[in-house]
Amino acid sequence: MNKPTILVVEDDTPVRNLITTTLKTHEYKYLTAPKGSDAILLASSHNPDVVFLDLGLPDMDGVDIIRQIRSWSNMPIIVISARSEDEDKIQALDAGADDYLTKPFSVEELLARLRVTVRRLSLMNSDNGADSSVYTNGKLKIDYSAGCAFLDEEEMKLTPIEYKLLCLLAKNTGKVLTHTYITQNIWGRSWDNDIASLRVFMVTLRKKLEAIPGSPQYIQTHIGIGYRMVKAEP
Ligand code: CA
16 A cells, blocks of 8 residues: 555644654654544544544543544554553553554654554455455464464364454454453453453463464563454564
């Protein structure tokens, strides 16, 4: 795809300038909105490819902006918030945000998140996207119609829950899924016990999936928030 257009929603001028300068240096196109109302307007009128959204805006709650955008669009939304606001990040992810950046962040982090999101976007737009019946990522292959997964051409011996978990993460590659989102999808509820079980299943899944479970290649842990499947380096 062509260089995507990014909508930067941030009321803090120095942070906004840091983001736009970085985008400009890397030849991304961008639009800026210092307020939530401008963000909604620009998101609907210009249909940007990616949104960077500060959660603490003067006129609107960032989570409400996500809900509004999600009512008509799947455009990737990367939330920006302070470290102390984990609860807000979780709410934002559950409302449909794709990823988050924690303030203060480095230019490298910003660009890395953007690259992951753009890759996910082109994956979604290509024929090998979420609707394809075979998923491949590095040495991992999932045949959704046959209901089995392979690692390095060898069938993985997964329990039904592990398989469900792997598919859920794979179908959302590049996106951070919260504990609540995952347990709702796997067990249809989200009790404290389910989140504890999720951790256990994640350990057993990683043992089967990752060459070095302590340094995972496929599934990232976001402490206190959730998990994300990433594209494995070739
Ligand atoms: Ca702010």
